[in-house]
Amino acid sequence: MYILGINTGLGASVCLLKDGKVEFAIEDERITKKKNFGGFPKASLDYLKKHYNSQLSKLDYLCICDNQDV
Numbered sequence: 001m002y003i004l005g006i007n008t009g010l011g012a013s014v015c016l017l018k019d020g021k022v023e024f025a026i027e028d029e030r031i032t033k034k035k036n037f038g039g040f041p042k043a044s045l046d047y048l049k050k051h052y053n054s055q056l057s058k059l060d061y062l063c064i065c066d067n068q069d070v
Contacts, residue, residue, distance in 0.1 A: 001015065001018070001019055001020075001033075002018055002060055002061075003016070003060060003062075004048075004056070004059055004062050004063070004066075005017070005035070005065070006040075006041060006045070006064045007041070007064075008039060008066045009066060010036055011036065011038070012028040012040065013025065013026060013027040014026060014041050014044040014045055014048055016048065023052070023055065024052055026047065027041075028042075054057060
């Protein structure tokens with residue numbers, strides 16, 4: 001089972017899980033070099049699509065966390 005998690009709050013990031021184990025995780029700031037980036041993690045998703053496209057086609061769940069109030 002594949003699960004994609006997207007965090008759009010402070011430290012915007014994506015995480016891909018396979019059978020409950022982390023396959024890939026990255027914060028947008030690692031790619032964009034914008035410290036503590038908050039918002040939609042487009043750069044992280046683009047990277048994920050480029051390197052894990054076959055796994056994304058098998059997604060079972062998509063989880064989105066939007067915690068802008070923190």
